[in-house]
Amino acid sequence: MCGIVGYIGNKPGSDIVVKGLEALEYRGYDSAGIAVIENGHGTVIKQVGRVAGLIEEVNQQELNASLAIGHTRWATHGAPTIANAHPQTNNARSIFVVHNGIIENFSYLRERLQAAGYNFTSQTDTEVIPNLIDFYLKQLPSFEAAFKAALQDVRGAYSIVAISTDEPDTLFAARLSSPLVIGVGEGENFLASDPAAIMEHTKKVIYLEDYDMAIITRDKVHVLNLKDEKRPEPKVELLDYDNEQAQLGEYPTFMLKEIYEAPAAIRSAMLGRALADRHLVKLGGLESVLGQLKYIDRIVIVAMGTSCYAGLVGEYLIEELAGIPVEVQLASEFNYRKEPFSRSTALLAISQSGETADTITALKKVEDYGVLRLGIVNVVGSTIARMTDAGVYCHAGQEKAVASTKAFLAQVTVLLLIALHLSDGKTKRFVPILDELDTLPAKAQKVLDQAEEIKRIAEKYKGYRDFLFIGRHLGFPAALEGAIKLKETAYVHAEGYAAGEMKHGPLAMIDKDFPTFAIANDSPLLDKTLSNIQEIRARGGPVVAIATEGNKEVKDLCDDVIFIPKTIPETSTILQVIVMQLFAYYIATSLGMDVDRPRNLAKSVTVE
Numbered sequence: 035m036c037g038i039v040g041y042i043g044n045k046p047g048s049d050i051v052v053k054g055l056e057a058l059e060y061r062g063y064d065s066a067g068i069a070v071i072e073n074g075h076g077t078v079i080k081q082v083g084r085v086a087g088l089i090e091e092v093n094q095q096e097l098n099a100s101l102a103i104g105h106t107r108w109a110t111h112g113a114p115t116i117a118n119a120h121p122q123t124n125n126a127r128s129i130f131v132v133h134n135g136i137i138e139n140f141s142y143l144r145e146r147l148q149a150a151g152y153n154f155t156s157q158t159d160t161e162v163i164p165n166l167i168d169f170y171l172k173q174l175p176s177f178e179a180a181f182k183a184a185l186q187d188v189r190g191a192y193s194i195v196a197i198s199t200d201e202p203d204t205l206f207a208a209r210l211s212s213p214l215v216i217g218v219g220e221g222e223n224f225l226a227s228d229p230a231a232i233m234e235h236t237k238k239v240i241y242l243e244d245y246d247m248a249i250i251t252r253d254k255v256h257v258l259n260l261k262d263e264k265r266p267e268p269k270v271e272l273l274d275y276d277n278e279q280a281q282l283g284e285y286p287t288f289m290l291k292e293i294y295e296a297p298a299a300i301r302s303a304m305l306g307r308a309l310a311d312r313h314l315v316k317l318g319g320l321e322s323v324l325g326q327l328k329y330i331d332r333i334v335i336v337a338m339g340t341s342c343y344a345g346l347v348g349e350y351l352i353e354e355l356a357g358i359p360v361e362v363q364l365a366s367e368f369n370y371r372k373e374p375f376s377r378s379t380a381l382l383a384i385s386q387s388g389e390t391a392d393t394i395t396a397l398k399k400v401e402d403y404g405v406l407r408l409g410i411v412n413v414v415g416s417t418i419a420r421m422t423d424a425g426v427y428c429h430a431g432q433e434k435a436v437a438s439t440k441a442f443l444a445q446v447t448v449l450l451l452i453a454l455h456l457s458d459g460k461t462k463r464f465v466p467i468l469d470e471l472d473t474l475p476a477k478a479q480k481v482l483d484q485a486e487e488i489k490r491i492a493e494k495y496k497g498y499r500d501f502l503f504i505g506r507h508l509g510f511p512a513a514l515e516g517a518i519k520l521k522e523t524a525y526v527h528a529e530g531y532a533a534g535e536m537k538h539g540p541l542a543m544i545d546k547d548f549p550t551f552a553i554a555n556d557s558p559l560l561d562k563t564l565s566n567i568q569e570i571r572a573r574g575g576p577v578v579a580i581a582t583e584g585n586k587e588v589k590d591l592c593d594d595v596i597f598i599p600k601t602i603p604e605t606s607t608i609l610q611v612i613v614m615q616l617f618a619y620y621i622a623t624s625l626g627m628d629v630d631r632p633r634n635l636a637k638s639v640t641v642e
């Protein structure tokens with residue numbers, strides 16, 4: 035949520051900053067702005083809406099400033115308006131601040147500053163920061179001292195970058211629970227929420243840690259830790275990957291492109307890991323903790339949203355294949371529970387972005403418990419990837435659309451590999467699963483080849499305002515995932531339920547205006563799901579179902595059927611979910627929704 039870019043060097047900073055903001059737009063896209071300092075004067079340009087609008091505005095001005103900061107916003111405090119967009123300034127318009135996160139004690143600070151004569155023009159929590167720095171600047175000898183003093187007063191989570199007309203060659207930055215990375219260049223330096231924004235300029239980076247404060251000029255980067263002033267300066271790291279910006283190519287949207295990348299995502303998640311010919315699963319990312327893994331007798335999976343539903347799939351897989359009890363918790367709930375947690379429990383965080391605030395807090399919560407912290411992460415070098423003891427990357431490639439699609443498939447593939455790995459070859463399912471995994475990318479492609487048919491069915495159902503998704507066993511988390519995809523892309527009310535729970539409440543909702551999407555492919559529990567479908571049909575509810583190729587019984591029973599290739603239960607979720615991704619996509623696009631950037635959402639949720 036919210037993306038930050040900063041530049042100090044010899045080039046026109048505004049161009050570099052707005053280009054970086056484009057790469058960060060996934061973090062928030064309701065407004066954007068920049069501030070530059072040139073000849074002792076600060077200029078702020080802000081726009082409501084996408085970064086493209088800001089770029090147009092910036093291009094119309096002659097800006098050559100070599101000190102610039104920028105921000106793309108996902109509103110927390112105050113509506114997306116010009117006044118609330120960042121950069122925010124002090125009353126004298128000499129200090130400019132961009133901020134990601136939440137200042138929890140902003141009301142108190144605001145009242146204190148108002149009592150001291152400061153006026154506020156926005157509804158943001160951020161506006162207290164430049165004014166607080168201004169307040170301390172009147173009492174302290176330097177901007178650095180005033181910035182530090184202001185940081186001591188703010189509570190919450192933040193990454194902050196400040197510039198001032200009094201310090202026209204310096205970026206001041208700070209981080210607490212919100213990512214910020216310094217890009218180290220030659221005669222120029224950068225700041226960003228994500229290396230993707232600055233990678234084209236430098237691969238040398240310094241990741242700021244919590245309580246770090248940085249003072250950055252063209253030629254020098256100085257980082258100190260406000261909690262531990264004796265801590266040595268952090269080292270410069272070399273990014274060893276290329277974060278090529280995904281291109282749309284022939285696709286109309288990133289969501290569709292990413293759904294179509296399903297076979298490639300499954301393949302890359304398995305590459306060099308699932309060795310069917312050698313009957314081996316090799317997970318290099320877990321090798322350093324193999325000794326510890328032997329003593330693990332419980333796993334708690336923490337994640338949010340779609341990643342949490344992948345975790346629920348993992349729960350079935352790890353319990354059934356490796357015999358280790360697993361519990362899945364929404365990280366936001368886990369964080370405030372007081373549950374017993376022994377050292378033989380491992381915490382497994384799942385996150386596409388690796389930046390989700392709640393999931394990071396969960397990892398922090400167990401920091402002092404001495405437990406093993408594992409991760410399944412897609413974005414290389416992200417906060418969660420760096421803070422876990424060991425983990426497995428998804429390798430799904432960059433996911434740009436806000437709704438997660440291919441990353442979910444990669445997460446489930448990785449979870450299946452972890453389950454096999456933990457089973458130590460003892461399960462009889464080991465070889466059949468590895469053999470099936472080998473065929474899975476081709477089966478995923480077969481599902482995609484039915485896109486036209488799925489589109490036809492989706493158009494038939496686009497007028498309904500409510501939808502129920504039902505499934506059993508591994509089809510249950512798949513149903514939850516089907517429902518969230520429809521909600522977030524088409525803004526249609528949808529709920530995922532275990533099919534067995536229908537009679538315990540949801541059946542009361544069913545009538546001709548309330549359709550059900552039933553996951554009814556071949557499985558040992560199919561007969562039970564068919565009974566649930568019968569009960570829905572008996573009450574006039576329309577039913578669209580997923581069935582296994584050739585299953586006539588499901589076809590006869592339901593209004594519409596989408597067939598998937600025959601597969602084993604352990605891999606079935608992947609094929610089911612591709613169908614539901616396409617189903618949601620076509621309903622959403624036929625309703626005219628912006629599927630890549632749904633309203634009110636952001637790709638990376640960096641505030642609790």
Ligand code: F6R
Pocket residue numbers: 338339340341342384385386387388389390393436437438439518519522637638639
């Ligand atoms: C839904 C979706 C979200 C994310 C959730 C967690 O399509 O994308 O529910 O899954 O915000 O994000 P990550 O996986 O980045 O931790």
